[in-house]
Amino acid sequence: MHIAEGYLPLAHCVLWSAASLPFVIDSTQQLGETPVRSRRFELAATGGLLLLLTALKIPSVAGSSSHPTGVALAAILFGPRAVPGLAMVVLLLQALLLAHGGITTLGANLFSLGVCGPFAAWLIYRAAIRLGAKPAWACGVAAALSSLAVYSATSLQLAMAYPDPVSGVLGSAGKFGAVFAWTQIPVAITEGF
Amino acid sequence: MNSVRAAFLGAIAALAFVVLLGQSTADRIGTDTAAVEVAGQLKPEYQPWVKPVGLIPEPSHERALFALQASCGAALFSFAVWRHRRKLPRNRS
Helix, strand or coil, X not given: CCCCCCXXXXXHHHHHHHHHHHHHHHHHHHHHCHHHHCCHHHHHHHHHHHHHHHHCCEECCCCEEECCCCCHHHHHHHCHHHHHHHXXXXXXXXXXXXXXXXXXXXXXXHHHHHHHHHHHHHHHHHHHHHXXXXXXXXXXXXXXXXXXXXXXXXXXXXXXXXXXXXXXXXHHHHHHHHHHHHHHHHHHHHHHC | CHHHHHHHHHHHHHHHHHHHHHHHHCCCEEHHHHHHHHHHHHCCCCCCCCCCCCCCCCHXXXXXXXXXXXXXXXXXXXXXXXXXHHXXXXXXX
């Protein structure tokens, strides 16, 4: 889901950075508050898991590879508002040390990984619990579907920057989504387990 | 000492796992690269307007750096879980 450096036009970079900024500010405030600080080892564990999972390139049946997102557990344990700060640290490290993602595309990558994924995971988890699912099952389903939500958001971001000359943004989103789906669906199911 | 051991073992396990996984994914194209290829098909004239500003690792070093990141993550996870579990009985009493 890492959009590479320079692959989004400047206007899109500004737009996605502006969209992500309020979530990051809110997240840093959340992380500094007592309820979260008193659970600092759980927070560190979810941060470690995020670092670990986003570094794993898992081979898929489509002959390609992708990585899990790992944001669902943090979103379920601490709420989705706490996650953008954690995701930003990971994305920044990867952009600066691994040339994976980028500084100009940080806002867009942060919006998909740090905002769309955690909020999707939290909503799905809450819905599953209300429907009577056991917490372990709800957690698994939320992790799998949030992983797909992250990649759907990335598809839409890329489609807005690269609309299809014939079918427009939606057609382009379908093309990017198809590229991600073949690889990410098996990886998302694995992440759910 | 136990916390250091837990973090160290976690890091070693992650390192071994990522290196083994890297061998099996070496000839597989990543989805990020595939997406860039689709973008190139949709707008062939588009050129990235900025180059990566940070460290640009050689392809052969990239796997090692990903393994290092995974190891740091696993070490942090192992340490935090160990400390959290150690804290639990004290809270219960």
